[in-house]
Each structure stands twice: as structure tokens, then as C-alpha cells.
Amino acid sequence: MMDNLQHLSKTTPPGGDSRVRLSGPSSEPLIQYGPDRSLASELQKASSFFTPPFWTENDDSRAFGNRSQTGGDERRPFLPPHDVGDRARSRGREDIPALASTIRRKPVSASFDSKVSQPASSINEVLAKETDTVESGKPLWRIWAFELLCILLSILLFIFVLYKFSNQDLPDWPFGATLNSFLALATTMSKASFMIPVSVAISQTQWAWISKKSRPLYDVHVIDQASRGTWGSLVLLWRFRFQHVAVLGSLLFAFSAFTSPVTQLAISYPMRDIAVTGEATAQVVREVRSPEDRLKMAGRQAVYQALFADHAGFMEPFPYSTVASGAVFCSTGNCTFDRYDSLGICMKTANISSHLRVQEFGRPGNFSFNDTLVLSTDGLLPDRKVWKVSLPGAHSMAHQSRLTAFTDMLTGNLTFGFRDDLILRARIASFAVMYTTPLIHDRTWWDSPKQREPSIQESMNNFEDFRHDATEIIFHLCVHTHETTVHKGVESTKVVESLTEPAQQGTGPFLDIDCWPMVRSFSANYRSMEDLSGALRYFLAGYMTTQALPEESKAFGFYGAGSEFTKALCEAVIFGYRSLENLDVLQRRLETLYQDIATGLSASIRTGRADDTFVRGTYNVTGEPRGMVPYVKITWAWFSLLAFEIAVATLFLAITMVRQTSDRDSGFRDVKDSSLATLVALSEECRAAAGGRLGPVDELKSASKGLKVQLKRRQIVLVDEYAEEKPR
Known part of the structure; x- marks a missing residue:
């Protein structure tokens, strides 16, 4: 040189x-x-x-x-x-x-x-300023673009799991894969997606932590370990005690271990029925015609069903589906049907006591040929009162007992309670029931508590007087609107509405009922109406009475004429203990009994018997076969932990990015979790003070705890060293 x-x-x-x-x-x-x-x-x-x-x-x-x-x-x-x-x-x-x-x-x-x-230091400062200018010009979103994409991915995976499989059928995947395994995979991916930016953000906070003021060098190690896993996060929580924003990320690391087990509880597989391939039909009655249809057998079956299918002491009518089995076919055991109409039988009652004519005689006599004597086995007792009860132009009865009932069909067009009713044009039969009703003046015995229900004889001995009442019952054709479902092989059919609107009289059927919303009409010929009324009169007409003078030495009981129906009408309905005690109960039981008969008639003409049908004018309506299959039910509450973690991760990343806006010239905006940055940032004096070379980890930790460092001029320097190097 x-x-x-x-x-x-x-x-x-x-x-x-x-x-x-x-x-x-x-x-x-x-x-x-x-x-x-x-x-x-x-x-x-x-x-x-x-x-x-x-x-x-x-x-x-x-x-x-x-x-x-x-x-x-x-x-x-x-x-x-x-x-x-x-x-x-x-x-x-x-x-x-x-x-x-x-x-x-x-x-x-x-x-x-x-x-x-120029001096060398001056040139270095110029170059440093130029580098800072380049770095500070880099947009913040570009620095954190990957982390933002990870957060977005975790949110999309979370939404995908929630809405993709909720209330859907159980998927059938190859290799035996189940939805639980997929849920575990999706949850793990979602958790990994938001934990990546959390880990990077924790690492980034260490530079801001030591740039503001002097800190122990050991803090850099603690924050770095917290960004790597759960144990390091717990150590950071214990050391920093919620004094640093990195605590948010540490909490996420700590709670992330529970994410997968908790989300597995969110999924269950209940059963539900869906539409499947199969057959579902319900039989509907369109018309009744005799002699082709066997309506007498239908009437007989209906009466016995009303008596033996009762389950509530005639306080409540039995359901239609109780006696209407066999009209529905469902190949899958689970079917649904739209509402459909079918021809049926309806019933109405009316109190006609005001039409009764009652006569009282001091001794037997003055009986006409048309009077029906309702007597016990003792016959007509002399020197005893006789009561004669009649309906104008209809039936008449005479009796001596205080408990007596009589019922028969009104002939022709005779009616007392439905003279202006349109249902007369669809009437099948009308029945009048005349009976005695006790008048109780002293209710001491009736209101006293009783261990058992008193017998009819005890009840009869505890009322002083009686009166006569009458009820008219009319059976008529109508169109029922049904709702039918089949669940696990059990049919359930309800009558939700009834319509009686006869068409104008003309040629053709005796009765034609139009259902204007429907395309089809329902009809019946005259003979079919006669057959039904005859069958009903055969089983429903009769009378019943008790002894006029009950004696302890004689067996007390009812005597009369008629079928099982007449006996049930008197013993269980009219003269039962609760009916005698409360007249409202009597009326309710009376209506229920005849309603059960009408329901039985409607079911009989539609379904017939197990091996036979009574009516041929039927057609089928189709339903929807359904099958019980498992489906995916997600309980959203169990996903609250995952949603909370994603929200906290987003908040933590946002806080980290916002805090960087004030450190545009710091030189560590894009350092993040880079190990190279830590290697080159330590000054020679700082490395020497920490040991200068590799050694046992415990010794390195102990030494780092006693060193106060700070990030100055892009180097991690000892605080004392930096003070000595400052120009005077």
C-alpha cells in the first residue's frame, strides 16, 4: 500500500x-x-x-x-x-x-x-435508515397474510362442520370411516389452523417485550417455549401472571387439549323416519248399496264393539283407531297419509223430555193395546201406583218401579228433536230413550264418604222421588275426514272433521252426499239405509226395570227385555251410582255410549273383519312409506369451546398486529418465530455474559435470569453495556 x-x-x-x-x-x-x-x-x-x-x-x-x-x-x-x-x-x-x-x-x-x-459509523447509520425505510414500507397485511389465512381456514372448517352434517342422514363412507372420526379430523384441522397464528403471534411478542424496557434474558426463553406447546404456555402463565398479551395465546394452548373430547359430545345419532320405497294404502268407503253390502253384520259388530271396547266407564268415547284396524296397509311399518275422506256414520242427541206425556194411576188399569208394560218378575202389583209415559204418535210404557228405562226406534219420519235439521235427509234411524230420573232432596247420605261404590239397591233406597226424562238419538250418514299415521306398525286414525251436506234429491241413489272440495261424491241407496236401521233396532231396542218393592229376603236385580246393550244402558249408564248422584254424568255417559256405536259403524263398513269385508264400494288412497333411519344431531352448546377458542385466537392476532403499527421502524415487524433472528440479534457481550458457548441447560437458564437485556439498534444488548457505549 x-x-x-x-x-x-x-x-x-x-x-x-x-x-x-x-x-x-x-x-x-x-x-x-x-x-x-x-x-x-x-x-x-x-x-x-x-x-x-x-x-x-x-x-x-x-x-x-x-x-x-x-x-x-x-x-x-x-x-x-x-x-x-x-x-x-x-x-x-x-x-x-x-x-x-x-x-x-x-x-x-x-x-x-x-x-x-465520512466516518464508518455514519455510513452504517445511513444504510440502517435505508433498510428501515424498506422494511417499514412493507404492508402489515402481507407480513401476517399466512396467519390471517389460517384464522379464516379455522372459521370455515368450523362452519363446515356445523352446517354440513347437521340434521343430515348418517353418511356411509368406505373403509369403515365414521362421522366421529371425520369430526375429530375436522376439529383437529380447525384447532391447528388457529393455533399456527397463535404460536407465531406469541413468538412475535417477545421482541416487543424486550424493546420497551430492560427485561431478563430468561423471558425470551419463556416466551419462545410458550409458542411451542402447552407446558411452555403454563410456565408463561405462572411467570407473567396476566401481565403480558401473550397470556391469551398461552390460555389457548392450555385449553386446546380439551377441544377434541368436548366436540365429540356434540354429535349424536337419534332415529327419525324418512320417505322410503314401499307401499302405503288406506281403504276408503265411497258408497254403500244393498243387497251387495252386508250392513246387518256391520251393525251387529258395531254394537258389540261399543260395549266391550269401552275403557273409561263411558265417560270418554273410544278412539276411532281402536276399532278401525285393517283398513290401512304399510309395508315399512311407518307411513303417513294426507287427509282423506270416507263415508261414515254420525250421531246427534237431543233432550225431548218436554214432549213426554206422563200419567199417574192409583191402581193398575186403564191400559191401552199400544202400552208397553215394563214389569219385574213380580208382575203387576195391586194397590200400587202405575205411571204411564208416552210420546205423541210414538211409543208408550207403563211401570211401577222407581228405576225404569225404555228405548225403541221412531218409525217413519217421526222426530221430536230434529224437525228442522238437514241431517234428516241423511237419517238412518232415530231412537227414543225414556227413563226415570231420581230426585234427591236429602244429600246427607250421597255426600258422605264411602269406602266403595254403593250398589243400585242402596242408591234406590236413598232417594224419595223421581221424574221422567227422554232423549232422542239420531244416526245419519256423513263424510269423515281422517288423519292416519302408522308408527312402528301401529295404526293411528283420527276423525278430525265430519260433513253432512246432502245433494239435491233426484233420480239415482236414495242419498247422495257431495263433498265440494273433493272430486268424488259419496252415496247410499234406500235398501242399505233400511238394512242398517233394522240391524240397529234389533240390538238397541228394549226395556229394563227393578223390583217395585225391594225385600231383603229376595235377590235384587234388573228385569226386562232386550240385548246386552239394553242391560248395559240401564245398569252402567242410566242407573249407575255416579249417574244417579250427578245428572250431568248421566247425560255424558248416554252420549258416549251412542257415539261409540256410531264410531263402530263407521269402522265396520270401512274395515270389515280380519277375513272379510262388509262393503264393496271402496277405493284406496296412497300414502308415503317411511323408514326409521339414524340421522346426525348436533348439539351446538358443545361447540362453544371451539368457537370461543377461534374468537380468542382472532382477537390475539388482531392485538398483535395493531401493536405493530406503532413499531414500523423497529426492525422486527416480520421476525415472528424465526430462529435466525434470535441468533443474529444477540450481541457479543450478551452472548459472553450468558456463557459464550453451549453448556448445561440449567446453567444457561440460571445465567439468563440474572441478565437484563433490551433490544436496541436491532441488537439484544446488556443494559449496562449499552449505557457505556452511549456517546457523551
Whole structure:
């Protein structure tokens, strides 16, 4: 180098401008040596000669030796190494000739301008400012783009799991895969998606933590370990005690272990019925015609069903489906039907007591040929009162007992309670029931508590007087609207509505009922009506009475004429203990009994018997076969933990990003979890104080706890060291 300087000195004209261009194009700046600078002073400073960054080094240049002359400190690349002078002196002592330093190109003029020459620290600061400017210009969303995408992915996976399989059929996947395994996979992916940005954000917070004030070097280790797993997060929670924003991320790491087990509880597989392939039909009666239809058998079956299918003491009518089995076919055991109509039998009652004519005689006699004597086995008792009860133009009865009932069908068009009712045009039969009703004046015995229900004889001995009442019951054709379902093989059919609107009388059927919303009409011929009324009269007409003078020595009971229906009418309905005690109960039981008969008639003409049908004018309506299959039911409450974790992860990432907006010139905006940043950020003094080399982890931890460090000028330095290096 000194030879080069001597060469430059010799080629400079005396007293002239000592400017020589070393190399490079003519537009490059010149290095200025002032005229007052001596060669000796230049030789003294040769060891610390500064190489400007704008010098161009070519392949043949050997003027400044090897690569080490560009700077030995990585942090200060433009300063010469510390041992340059030492090496020069050692060469002199060893008499080793210096490397020939010549510029092997055509010399050009160069000037060394004092204005251009700057200290190395000044150039480093300029370069640092330029780097900061580049970094600060990088958008924040680009720095955190990957983490934002991870959060978005976790939200999409969460929504996908919620809405993809909720209330859906159980999927049939190959290899035995189940929805629980898929849910575990989706939950794990969702958890991993939001834990990635959480881990990165925790690592990013360590730089902000040590940049504001001095902190123990051990804190950097704690935050780094917290970003790696649950145990490190628990250590961070214990050390920082909710004094750092990284605690949010640590809490997520701690609770994430429970995410998969909890979300597995959210899914269950109940059963439900869906439409499947099969057959579902329900038989509907469109018309009744005799002699083709066997309506007498239908009437007989209906009466016995009314008596033996009762389950509530005639306080409530039995359901239609109780006696209407066999009209529905369902191949799958679970079927539904739309509402449909079918021809049926309806019933109405009316109190006609005001039409009764009651006569009382002091002794037997004055009976007409049409009077029906309702007597017990004792016959007509002399010297006893006789009551004669009749309906104008209809039936008449005579009796001596205080408990007597008589029922028969009204003939022709005779009616007392429905003279102006349109249902007369659809009437099948009308029945009149005449009976005695007790008058209770002293209710002491009736209101007293009883261990058992009293017998009819006890009840008869505890009322003083009675009166006569009558009820008319009319059976008529109507159209029933049905609702039918079959569940697990059990049919359930309800009559939800009844319609009686006869069409205008004309040629054709005796009765034609039009259902205007329907395409079909329902009809019956005259003989079918007669057959039904005859069957009903055969089973419903009769009378019943008790002894006129009950004696303890004789067996007390009912006597009369008629079928099982007449006996049930008197013993269970009219003269039962609860009916005698409360007349409202009597009326309710009376209506229920005849309603059960009408329901039985409707079911009989529609379904027939198990091996036979009574009516041929039927057709089928189709329903929807359904099958019981499992489906996916998601209980949303069990997903609240996962939703909470995603929300906290999003909040934690947002806080980390917002806090970075104030650190645009910090130099660590995009460092995140990079290990390289930690390696290059530690200063030499900090590394030396921490041990300077690898050693047992416990010793490293112990040493780091006693070191106070801070991020200054892009280096993690000891606080005391930085204080010594500050310029005065």
C-alpha cells in the first residue's frame, strides 16, 4: 500500500492539484488529498485506511490484500479489522516483503474530496435508515397474510362442520370411516389452523417485550417455549401472571387439549323416519248399496264393539283407531297419509223430555193395546201406583218401579228433536230413550264418604222421588275426514272433521252426499239405509226395570227385555251410582255410549273383519312409506369451546398486529418465530455474559435470569453495556 502511495506521490506534479483517479468510470467521485498532507502522515494512517464503498474492485486488483481488509466485524462491514495494523507490523519485523500493490489498468485521474469522506459509523447509520425505510414500507397485511389465512381456514372448517352434517342422514363412507372420526379430523384441522397464528403471534411478542424496557434474558426463553406447546404456555402463565398479551395465546394452548373430547359430545345419532320405497294404502268407503253390502253384520259388530271396547266407564268415547284396524296397509311399518275422506256414520242427541206425556194411576188399569208394560218378575202389583209415559204418535210404557228405562226406534219420519235439521235427509234411524230420573232432596247420605261404590239397591233406597226424562238419538250418514299415521306398525286414525251436506234429491241413489272440495261424491241407496236401521233396532231396542218393592229376603236385580246393550244402558249408564248422584254424568255417559256405536259403524263398513269385508264400494288412497333411519344431531352448546377458542385466537392476532403499527421502524415487524433472528440479534457481550458457548441447560437458564437485556439498534444488548457505549 505504501508503494502505491509513493507511486501516487511521484506522479503528482509539484505544487499542483494532487488528484488521481484510481479506477472506474470518469463519472465516479474523486478522492482528495490536500496539498498540506505530508507523505509521512499518510504512511502513519495506512493501517487504518478506509475503503470507500464506491471503489470498484476488479479481478486483478491486489492493492488492499485479501477479503479480510473489507472489514472483520459482521455488524460493521465497512470498518477494517482490528488486527490490520498488527499484521502490518509483524510483516515488517519478519522482513517479509509487502505484497506488491499496483493498479494494473491505465491510471486515471482521481480526487479525494473531504466532503465525500465520512466516518464508518455514519455510513452504517445511513444504510440502517435505508433498510428501515424498506422494511417499514412493507404492508402489515402481507407480513401476517399466512396467519390471517389460517384464522379464516379455522372459521370455515368450523362452519363446515356445523352446517354440513347437521340434521343430515348418517353418511356411509368406505373403509369403515365414521362421522366421529371425520369430526375429530375436522376439529383437529380447525384447532391447528388457529393455533399456527397463535404460536407465531406469541413468538412475535417477545421482541416487543424486550424493546420497551430492560427485561431478563430468561423471558425470551419463556416466551419462545410458550409458542411451542402447552407446558411452555403454563410456565408463561405462572411467570407473567396476566401481565403480558401473550397470556391469551398461552390460555389457548392450555385449553386446546380439551377441544377434541368436548366436540365429540356434540354429535349424536337419534332415529327419525324418512320417505322410503314401499307401499302405503288406506281403504276408503265411497258408497254403500244393498243387497251387495252386508250392513246387518256391520251393525251387529258395531254394537258389540261399543260395549266391550269401552275403557273409561263411558265417560270418554273410544278412539276411532281402536276399532278401525285393517283398513290401512304399510309395508315399512311407518307411513303417513294426507287427509282423506270416507263415508261414515254420525250421531246427534237431543233432550225431548218436554214432549213426554206422563200419567199417574192409583191402581193398575186403564191400559191401552199400544202400552208397553215394563214389569219385574213380580208382575203387576195391586194397590200400587202405575205411571204411564208416552210420546205423541210414538211409543208408550207403563211401570211401577222407581228405576225404569225404555228405548225403541221412531218409525217413519217421526222426530221430536230434529224437525228442522238437514241431517234428516241423511237419517238412518232415530231412537227414543225414556227413563226415570231420581230426585234427591236429602244429600246427607250421597255426600258422605264411602269406602266403595254403593250398589243400585242402596242408591234406590236413598232417594224419595223421581221424574221422567227422554232423549232422542239420531244416526245419519256423513263424510269423515281422517288423519292416519302408522308408527312402528301401529295404526293411528283420527276423525278430525265430519260433513253432512246432502245433494239435491233426484233420480239415482236414495242419498247422495257431495263433498265440494273433493272430486268424488259419496252415496247410499234406500235398501242399505233400511238394512242398517233394522240391524240397529234389533240390538238397541228394549226395556229394563227393578223390583217395585225391594225385600231383603229376595235377590235384587234388573228385569226386562232386550240385548246386552239394553242391560248395559240401564245398569252402567242410566242407573249407575255416579249417574244417579250427578245428572250431568248421566247425560255424558248416554252420549258416549251412542257415539261409540256410531264410531263402530263407521269402522265396520270401512274395515270389515280380519277375513272379510262388509262393503264393496271402496277405493284406496296412497300414502308415503317411511323408514326409521339414524340421522346426525348436533348439539351446538358443545361447540362453544371451539368457537370461543377461534374468537380468542382472532382477537390475539388482531392485538398483535395493531401493536405493530406503532413499531414500523423497529426492525422486527416480520421476525415472528424465526430462529435466525434470535441468533443474529444477540450481541457479543450478551452472548459472553450468558456463557459464550453451549453448556448445561440449567446453567444457561440460571445465567439468563440474572441478565437484563433490551433490544436496541436491532441488537439484544446488556443494559449496562449499552449505557457505556452511549456517546457523551
